[in-house]
Amino acid sequence: MTGPAPHEPAPDGGPQRHGTGPGPGTGPDAVPDAVPGAPTGAPSGATSDTGPGAVSGAAPDAVRGAVGRPGVALGTARGRWIVFVTVLGSTMALLDSTVVNVALPSIGRDFGADMAVLQWIVNAYLLTLAGLILVGGALGDRFGRRRIFVLGVVWFAAASLLCGIAPNEGVLIAARALQGVGGALLTPGSLALIQGSIAAADRPRAVGLWSGFGGVGAAVGPFLGGWLVDGPGWRWVFLLNVPLAALCVPVALRHVPESRDPAARGRFDVLGAALGAVALGLVTYALIEARSGSPAVVAAAVVGVLLAVAFVWVERRRAEPMLPPDIFASRQFTAVNLVTLCVYAAFGGFFFLIVLQLQVVSGYSALAAGAALLPTTALMLLLSSRAGALGERIGPRIPLTAGPLLCAAGMLLMLRVGPDASYVRDVLPGMVVLGMGMVTLVAPLTETVLASVDPGRAGLASGINNAAARVAGLLAVAALPLLAGMGPDAYLSATLFDGAFEVAMVWCAGALAVGAALAWATVRTPRPDACHPQCRTHCALTAPPLEPPEETQTPPRR
Numbered sequence: 001m002t003g004p005a006p007h008e009p010a011p012d013g014g015p016q017r018h019g020t021g022p023g024p025g026t027g028p029d030a031v032p033d034a035v036p037g038a039p040t041g042a043p044s045g046a047t048s049d050t051g052p053g054a055v056s057g058a059a060p061d062a063v064r065g066a067v068g069r070p071g072v073a074l075g076t077a078r079g080r081w082i083v084f085v086t087v088l089g090s091t092m093a094l095l096d097s098t099v100v101n102v103a104l105p106s107i108g109r110d111f112g113a114d115m116a117v118l119q120w121i122v123n124a125y126l127l128t129l130a131g132l133i134l135v136g137g138a139l140g141d142r143f144g145r146r147r148i149f150v151l152g153v154v155w156f157a158a159a160s161l162l163c164g165i166a167p168n169e170g171v172l173i174a175a176r177a178l179q180g181v182g183g184a185l186l187t188p189g190s191l192a193l194i195q196g197s198i199a200a201a202d203r204p205r206a207v208g209l210w211s212g213f214g215g216v217g218a219a220v221g222p223f224l225g226g227w228l229v230d231g232p233g234w235r236w237v238f239l240l241n242v243p244l245a246a247l248c249v250p251v252a253l254r255h256v257p258e259s260r261d262p263a264a265r266g267r268f269d270v271l272g273a274a275l276g277a278v279a280l281g282l283v284t285y286a287l288i289e290a291r292s293g294s295p296a297v298v299a300a301a302v303v304g305v306l307l308a309v310a311f312v313w314v315e316r317r318r319a320e321p322m323l324p325p326d327i328f329a330s331r332q333f334t335a336v337n338l339v340t341l342c343v344y345a346a347f348g349g350f351f352f353l354i355v356l357q358l359q360v361v362s363g364y365s366a367l368a369a370g371a372a373l374l375p376t377t378a379l380m381l382l383l384s385s386r387a388g389a390l391g392e393r394i395g396p397r398i399p400l401t402a403g404p405l406l407c408a409a410g411m412l413l414m415l416r417v418g419p420d421a422s423y424v425r426d427v428l429p430g431m432v433v434l435g436m437g438m439v440t441l442v443a444p445l446t447e448t449v450l451a452s453v454d455p456g457r458a459g460l461a462s463g464i465n466n467a468a469a470r471v472a473g474l475l476a477v478a479a480l481p482l483l484a485g486m487g488p489d490a491y492l493s494a495t496l497f498d499g500a501f502e503v504a505m506v507w508c509a510g511a512l513a514v515g516a517a518l519a520w521a522t523v524r525t526p527r528p529d530a531c532h533p534q535c536r537t538h539c540a541l542t543a544p545p546l547e548p549p550e551e552t553q554t555p556p557r558r
Contacts, residue, residue: 071197071198071199071200071202071203072197072198072199072257073198073199073202074198074199074202074205074206075202077255078255079198079199079202079206081251081254081255081256082193082194082197082198082206082255082256083194083198083206083209083210084251085193085248085251085252085255085256086190086191086193086194086210087209087210087213087214087217088244088247088248088251089149089152089153089186089189089190089248089252090187090190090191090210090214090217091213091214091217091244092153092156092157092186092241092244092245092248093156093183093186093187093190094214094217094218094221095217095221095224095225095240095241096125096160096179096183096238096241097125097221098218098221098222098225099221099222099224099225099228099237099370100121100122100125100225100237101122101222101225101351101352101355102222102225102226102229102237102355102366102369102370103225103228103229103234103237103366104118104121104122104355104356104491105355105356105359105360105366105491106229106233106234106366107121107169107172107234108491108492110234111168111169111172113169114488114489115481115486115487115488115489115490115491116288116289116291116488117169117173118356118491119288119477119478119481120169120173120176120288121169121172121173121176122352122477123284123288123474123477123478124173124174124176124177124180125176125177125179125180125183126180126470126473126474126477127177127180127277127280127281127284127474128177128178128179128180128181128183128184128277129180129181129183129184129187129470130180130277130280130467130470130471130474131180131184131273131276131277131280131281132180132181132184132185132273132277133183133184133187133188134273134322135184135268135270135273136148136152136184136185136186136187136188136189137188137192138268139185140185140188140189140192140260141260141261142260142261143260144258144259144260145188145189145192145193145196145258145259145260146189146193146252146253146256146257146258146259147258148185148188148189149185149186149189149190149192149193149252149256150249150252150253151185152182152183152184152185152186152187152189153182153186153245153248153249153252154182154245154249155178155181155182155185155186156179156182156183156185156186156241156245157182157241157242157244157245157246158178158182159175159176159178159179159181159182160175160179160238160239160240160241160242160245161238161239161241161242162175162178163175163176163179163235163238164235164236164238164239164242165235190210191207191210192259193256193259194206194207194210196257196259196260197256197257197259215377215380215381216381218377218380219374219377219378219381221370222355222369222370222371222372222373222374223367223370223371223374224370225237225366225370226365226366226367226368226369226370226371227366227367227370228240229366229367230365230366230367267320269315269318269320269321269322271314271318272311272314272315272318272321272322272323273322275307275308275310275311275314276308276311276322276323278304278307279304279305279307279308279310279311280304280308280471280474281304282300282301282303282304282307283300283301283304283305283308283475283478284474284475284478285297285300285304286298286300286301286304287475287478287479287482288478288482290482291482291487291488312325323464327453327461327464330452330453331522332448332452332522332523332524333449333452333453333461335518335519335522335523336400336445336448336449336452336465336519336522336523337449337464337465337468338515338518338522339400339404339445339515339518339519339522339523340445340449340465340468340469340472341468341469341471341472341515342404342472342511342512342514342515342518343404343407343441343445343469343472343511343512343515344468344469344470344472344473344476345472345473345475345476345508345511346404346407346408346411346476346508346509346511346512346515347407347438347473348472348473348474348475348476348477349473349476349477349480349504349507349508350411350414350434350505350508351373352476352477352480353480353501353504354372354373354414354417355369355370355373356491356497356501357414357417357497357498357501358372358417358421358427360491360492360493360494360497361417361418361419361421361494361497361498361501362417362418362419362420362421362427363419363420368423372423372427372431373431375428375431375432375435376431376434376435376438377435378435379432379435379436379438379439380435380438380439380442383436383439384439384442384443385443387399387439387440387442387443387444388443388444388447391443391444391447392447395524396444396445396447396448396519396523397519397520397523397524399440399441399444400441400444400445400448400516400519400523401516401519401520401523402437402440402441402516403437403438403439403440403441403442403444403445403516404437404441404512404513404515404516404519405437405512405513405516406433406434406436406437406440407433407434407437407438407441407512408437408508408509408510408512408513408516409433409437409509410430410431410432410433410434410435410436410437411430411434411505411508411509411512412430412505412506412509413429413430413433413434414427414430414431414434414505415502415505416429416430417430417501418498419494419498445465446465448523449461449465480504480507480508481500481504483503483504483507484500484501484503484504484507485499485500485503486500486504
């Protein structure tokens with residue numbers, strides 16, 4: 001199972017929008033996007049009067065976009081279509097991030113691939129998604145969120161088709177990278193379409209529907225992936241996206257109004273985005289291929305680190321950087337992001353390896369392995385809101401300390417999962433404890449990030465935090481097999497993989513323990529902030545959600 005544009009204070013204290021990236025709430029996995037400076041209840045983008053989804057009419061008390069059009073009522077047919085399209089689009093990307101891991105053993109056997117190929121099948125997608133998501137959000141803000149959303153859906157579907165018909169592992173990895181490009185165009189527009197189109201009074205309920213259905217998608221993803229792998233075959237894990245896109249695109253063009261951010265301006269930080277993406281790609285390559293010890297691997301590692309240093313240098317000197325360094329002046333913001341790196345590195349490594357362990361070592365079918373993951377998602381759906389409310393009452397320090405420790409205990413319990421493991425006796429206890437730990441920490445983590453910076457920079461803060469989570473998962477998938485001593489053919493041998501899995505779980509538990517120690521030492525109770533429903537449910541297994549609470553947005557200049 002598998003990260004924003006700067007906001008600088010305007011003269012009156014409100015945020016000033018630049019065109020270097022998407023606005024609040026955008027980011028890799030993401031959930032964008034409210035126009036910086038929009039008052040509570042205002043739409044995040046202007047509704048256009050052009051196109052088939054144009055909104056007509058006016059009402060003095062209606063939420064209006066930049067062109068003066070009111071938002072769409074959720075109770076109308078158009079309002080329901082908007083929610084349907086956003087749910088369908090986000091579900092495409094969400095399913096892809098949850099079902100592919102279940103299919104990895106089958107893909108590896110079909111292609112006769114080694115462990116590095118399985119790592120690249122996961123990471124090729126994450127690399128391009130994380131590297132381009134900021135650009136995708138900015139394109140939507142400037143050129144129209146519906147337009148870029150539809151382009152992303154079409155691109156994603158075309159890349160999925162290429163994945164489904166890939167004749168070899170090289171084509172599949174390349175197609176997965178193209179999928180990430182489509183995901184970078186698609187995912188920033190999903191919630192942004194609701195924020196920019198639905199009337200203010202109905203927007204919380206629309207967001208709740210989007211979040212709830214997204215949570216259902218997260219829950220059924222591994223189960224659906226396993227069913228497809230055991231039934232028609234792993235290729236249908238990708239081909240499933242084609243009919244979903246064929247349904248999504250015409251509905252979006254007909255029923256969803258266009259929206260954009262009229263304040264988006266300035267230059268895109270193309271140099272910063274390119275340096276960051278290439279640096280991350282080279283470091284990932286060096287970690288995955290480190291077993292060979294070749295000069296190319298050493299060169300990639302050195303150049304990757306140098307480019308990362310260059311990225312920081314460029315961002316510190318650009319007038320409109322993609323990642324403003326001054327936001328890290330908040331010690332708590334920096335500390336919580338370090339906690340995020342530890343926690344989501346463990347999550348990324350665990351969910352990559354557990355489906356392999358269950359199939360390779362325990363003899364589970366793909367369907368059974370996917371279904372084994374359901375308790376964590378079910379617990380997130382059922383209990384996250386209550387856990388978030390508890391965190392608001394007692395402060396984030398205890399949840400952000402206890403949550404990672406519970407997760408660490410759950411991963412250590414997974415050491416019981418070996419040959420012929422009983423689900424009830426060996427698998428379920430660890431998954432339940434892990435799920436309770438995730439319930440405990442995810443919502444307080446997101447809320448603490450938002451509360452640790454000025455309200456006008458909530459979107460930027462959430463975007464950086466999501467990027468940290470994505471990068472952590474990406475690097476964990478690249479590094480953990482190396483740290484655990486998994487050779488190229490480890491997943492083909494139950495004995496070899498079982499031994500390496502045990503080492504990997506200890507590494508994951510150690511990362512979580514470090515995160516808990518950091519939280520206890522550095523996190524303090526910030527000012528209270530409310531959180532959207534999706535902050536406690538949707539995408540919680542992949543990365544912290546990105547939509548800042550509307551209450552944290554600063555009113556615009558008048």
